[in-house]
Amino acid sequence: MEKVTLSDAFNSFEEHWSPRLAGELNGQAVKLAKAEGEFVWHRHEDADELFFVVSGKLRIELRDEQDIVLEEGELVIVPQGVEHRPVAERETELLLFEPTETRNTGNIESEETETDLDRIE
Numbered sequence: 001m002e003k004v005t006l007s008d009a010f011n012s013f014e015e016h017w018s019p020r021l022a023g024e025l026n027g028q029a030v031k032l033a034k035a036e037g038e039f040v041w042h043r044h045e046d047a048d049e050l051f052f053v054v055s056g057k058l059r060i061e062l063r064d065e066q067d068i069v070l071e072e073g074e075l076v077i078v079p080q081g082v083e084h085r086p087v088a089e090r091e092t093e094l095l096l097f098e099p100t101e102t103r104n105t106g107n108i109e110s111e112e113t114e115t116d117l118d119r120i121e
Contacts, residue, residue: 006054009120010034010093021117024100031096032120035088043083049098050077056092061085 004022009032013020017039019031035058051058052075060068060076063083068076078084 004120006032006093006095010054012120013118016091019096019117021119022095027100028097029100029117031098031117033094033096035086035092035094036090037088039086041083041085044078044080044098046080047099048077048080050075050096051086052095052097054093054095056088056090058092058094059087059089061087 002023009020009022013034016034016036019033021029022032023030032054035056041061041063051060051070053070053072055072057072058070060070060078061084062068070076
């Protein structure tokens with residue numbers, strides 16, 4: 001067992017939209033990411049995705065519904081199959097929770113696609 005101090009973990013990297021693996025449990029990954037600007041529109045066909053805002057503010061744009069705005073300390077679960085695009089006007093720190101094999105860009109292959117996540121040390 002290893003504890004993760006979120007402030008230290010977020011200070012260990014600078015890249016935006018490039019999640020880091022903080023831990024795994026029961027086939028699920030706990031990922032940390034920094035966000036700024038717009039991410040790609042995508043969906044996860046077979047997985048729900050939890051977004052928790054540690055610091056900052058995140059808007060999750062949805063094709064068929066009203067956008068969801070998350071402030072620090074708030075979370076939302078985007079159900080599988082729902083097309084979405086995270087947007088952060090300023091740098092935002094996120095905790096993500098989803099099945100271990102879930103790609104960050106879901107059904108889309110782009111330059112932002114991460115397949116081999118670095119682990120937080």
